[in-house]
Amino acid sequence: MARASRFGGSWQAHLILILGVAIFVFPVFVALMGSTYDVGTIARGEMPLRPGPRAIENYSQAWTSGEGTRVKGAAPVRRMLLNSLIMGLVIATGKITISIISAFAVAFFAFPLRMFFFWMIFITLMLPVEVRIIPTYAVISNLGMLNTYQGLIVPLVASATATLILRQFFLTVPDELVDAAKMDGAGPMRFFWSILMPLSTTTIAALFVILFIYGWNQYLWPLLITTSKEMNTIVIGITKMIGVGDAQNDWNLIMATAVMAMLPPVAVVVIMQRWFVKGLVESEK
C-alpha cells in the first residue's frame, strides 16, 4: 500500500511541477519564437509556434540600431544593456561597500548615538521612492544629476537591508576572534580587512546576487530621471518600444530586446542559485 501511494503521489507531483514549469516557460518560448519572424508575419497574426528564419537579422538589428519600421528614437540594445549592466553592478557593489562599513561601525564600536544612527538607516525601509517621488526628483535636478549615471545610481546606494544582514552576521562573529586580533596588535581596520572580510565572502556573494537583480530591474527611478535615449536602461527601453501596443509595431525587435533584457539577470540567478536562495531567505530573516 505504501508503495502504491508513493507511486501515485509521485506521478501527480511530476504533473503539477511540469505544469508549473510550463506556465513559467510558455511566455518566454513565445517571445523567443516571435523574435525569429519578420514584422509582417507577426502583424498579420500568422506567427507559428516554431522557430522562424529571421533570428540573426532581428537580433543584430536590435543590437546595433534598435530601430525598426515603426519603432523610432530607441537606443540600440547594446547601449541599453550597457546602462543596465552599469546600474546593476555599481548599485550592487556600492550598496555592499557602504553597508559593510556601516555595519562594521555599528557592530564593533561603542560611540555616542550608535543606536540612533542604526535606526536612521533602518527607517529608510519605510521610505521607498514612491512615497517621495517629486521631492527626490527635485533634489536630483538641483544637483544637476538628471540624465546621468550618478543620478541613476547614488540615491539607490544606501541600503537598510544589506546593513541589517551584515550587522546580523557580524554579531555572530565570536568575541574571542576580536580579542585575539587585539592581542596581536591589530587595529580596527586591520581586523576588518584580514579577518572580517574573508569571513563575510558567502554573505557578500549572496547579497550581490539579489542586489544586482534589484539594480537591473529598477523601473520608476530611471523612468523619472532619465529622458535621453542614451541613458535608457533596457527595461525602460522595452516599454518605450511598445508605446501604445499597436499591432503594426516591430514586435520581432521588441521580443528580441525582451529576451536580451531577461538573459543576464536570469543567468545570474541560475548560475549562482545557491547564493541567491541563501541571500533571499537570509535577507528577510
Add this chain to the structure above:
Amino acid sequence: MTKRSIFNNKVLPYVLLAPQLAITIVFFFWPAGQAVAQSLLRQNPFGTRTAFVWFENFVHVLSDDAYLQAVGNTILFSGAVILLAMGSGLLLAVTADKPIRGAGVYKTLLIWPYAVAPAVAASLWLFIFHPTIGILGRTLNQVGIHWDYTLNGTQALLLVILAAAWKQVSYNFIFFLAGLQSIPRSVLEAASVDGATPRQRFWKVIFPLLSPTTFFLIVVNVIFAFFDTFGVIHSLTRGGPAKATETLIYKVYVDGVVNLDLGGSSAQSVILLLVVITLTAMQFRYIERRVHY
C-alpha cells in the same frame, strides 16, 4: 544584542557611517520631509504663490471619486495577485518538497522568473494576449469571446494581474520551500503513524507550522503588489482603459509627474507612507518573534 569585545575609537565609526548617512539624509529624509510639507501646502496654478492649507489636500484627495476608485482597484488587484501568487507558490513548494526524482532540477526551473523585471514580464504577456497579433488573444477572439484589453477594463485588470502574479510565484515558492524544509521530519512521521491522511497532514500539521512564513509572505506580497507592480501597469495599460487599472501608486505618479498637482500628489504620498509604515511595523514584529523564539 551587543558585542562585549569592541574597539574604542573616537572618530573612525563616524567616518565609516558617513557615506550611508549622507545618502540617507539627502535622498530619503529631506525629500520625505518635503513631501509631508507639500501635502499641507497649496500652490496657485502658476506656482507663484503658496498657501498653508492644513489638511485640505487630504480632504480633497479622500473625497475624490477617482482616488476612491484607485483604492478599489488597488485592493482588487493586490488581493488577486497575492492569492494567485501565494496559492501557486505554496502548491509548487509542497509538491517539490516531496521525495521525487529530479527535485533539484524542478527547483532551478521554478525560481528563475524572480529575475525577470515586472515590466519585461508585462511585455511577454502583452505579446501573448494582444487582441490581434497575440497567440491567445487572437484565439479568444476566434472562439467568440470579445477580447480587447485596451477597451475592456475587466480584461485589462485580468492581464495586469496575470503578468504581476506570474513574476511573483517564484519568490513565494522559494520561501514556502524553505519553510517546509525547516519542519522537523519527525513531526510529519508522527502524524503518519497516528493515521493522518495526506490531506489531514497538510491542513492540521504542515499548514499551521508554516503560518509564520505565510504571514511574512502576505506582508511582502502586499508591498510587491502595491509598489513593485508599477512597471507592469505603466508598460501594459498606463492605468487605462478609463482608469480601470489605475492603482494608488500609479495615481501618485500620474498626478505628480504628469499632471503636476504637487499638493494632491504629496498628500497621496503621505497616505502611502502611512501604509508602508504599518506594513513594515508588521514585518518587524514578525522578525522580532522569530529572533526571540
